[in-house]
Amino acid sequence: MKTVTGIGQASWDYLGLVDEYPSGDTKKEVLQWEEQGGGPVATALVTLQRLGVQTRFHGVVGDDREGDRIRESLTDEGVDVSGLRIREGSASQVAFIVIEQGSGKRTIFWRRPTGPPLEPEEAGALFLEGADFLLLDGLMAEVSIHAARKARSEGVPVMIDAGRVREGMLELARLSDYVVGSEEFARDLGFDGDTEAFRHLLWKEGFPVTTITLGERGSITFNNDEVFRTEAFRVDVVDTTGAGDVFHGGYIYGLLEGWELRKTVIFASALSALKCRFMGGRRGIASLSEVMEFLRERNAPFFSSP
């Protein structure tokens, strides 16, 4: 059985469904309100668990109610949380996510953990033991760079989930084997829709294989000279929260299976689309049999790829 180690964010998410995202200084009635575990790395690991991959999470929470919920939401899925540190007297990562009915748009208000980030020495000597893959989101820059270097020296492949260009992000990208990032991240780097110019920029910056997710417009993957696009699967979108996180989980699954890149990206897109049919980052994460059935139903080019 394959094992994936993740270092990064775990959040406790409050979700509110509204008919329309409001302008400021008004009152808006929420039609549906719920709570769910979230956070880029944590949700990607939950995705891998549902696909049958063993995972370990390293990160921090506070000693608060949300920290307890975050831990439970991971252990309930079988994620190994022995690397989850509790920061006494501090608060956990939380978010309030406004979901606009019918549009698939979500606005995320998030607060990072108030305690100190995970330290490189806390990741310990063993965080890569038996690991087949390392996933980072780069929010805790120091421990992430430490971990990426160590993985590199041990031959463990690394993916960075790149949300924005933050401190340490470019160094992390160069230390990684896969950069899977958002459109905002690509724009931060200078992407203006000109694919060839962006391919050249990534090459100049020393980026590895890079996939940029574009929501309902699918994704673009840059692999040296090769550039390919994939379409997003059409589903009845309830909420796109966590769509990117689930994409990362699916992407890693494909890589662990040894699939070709295009097949891997199609698989990740299918998982991501299935998630969007439900509110919150995790409720809609499909099992392996569900996503395979969906790919068959849609006659996806998945089965014709190596």
Place this chain on the structure above:
Amino acid sequence: MKTVTGIGQASWDYLGLVDEYPSGDTKKEVLQWEEQGGGPVATALVTLQRLGVQTRFHGVVGDDREGDRIRESLTDEGVDVSGLRIREGSASQVAFIVIEQGSGKRTIFWRRPTGPPLEPEEAGALFLEGADFLLLDGLMAEVSIHAARKARSEGVPVMIDAGRVREGMLELARLSDYVVGSEEFARDLGFDGDTEAFRHLLWKEGFPVTTITLGERGSITFNNDEVFRTEAFRVDVVDTTGAGDVFHGGYIYGLLEGWELRKTVIFASALSALKCRFMGGRRGIASLSEVMEFLRERNAPFFSSP
């Protein structure tokens, strides 16, 4: 000792401070996150308690964590919650309030209780016993109209906190002795800044004494032929959440003291301004000595009024 009965909303508020209210479909980091009791009637009663007035709250919560917090936040202040009903298997009123740093603007995402509203028979025969005043916010229309009629027949003065023109609101206004409403409420009624036209409209609609709060632009009060404006006190505004609720509490205090209307409104404005120096609806609610000291410091026309 005077007693005020309130029937209406009690909320558990999550508050997030941001540098700027974001446009939709983005991620915004929250600088400060906290939780606090809220809700129009509940916060007005807490205001009265801090001024030394005895209060009783009637409303509903769910059997959830937020319901427990709502109850505690009231009993901690000395509010009598024997009229607070727990709806089994339902969720309490909650809100997420986005506070924009420096601007005093707040955007409220709120979810009403998911259980059934308070029924007229649940208010019981005794909800007005010993009451010197009744405060309503009209969200639960049926019980509010029942209570207003009963108060009228027993000679207990009634104030309606009018947020918007909802079902039953006009009937409630006519049954009340005081309508204290927001600018949105006035606009719903047709107020376009023409004070004389609005005075005529209120008279035609059979409204009693009506005060419209205008945030940093103060307030306008309509009392038959008399119309007067008051200025808002200038303070370093952190958060305007609950400013209206605290205004209602202060207004009732002045009426119970037998103060003239203008003096009452100045007192309510001072309390409201003091609240705005702190985050959340309740932390900044002043005591009687604090507000009196503030009024003296500012040389407010409070002391020259009858």
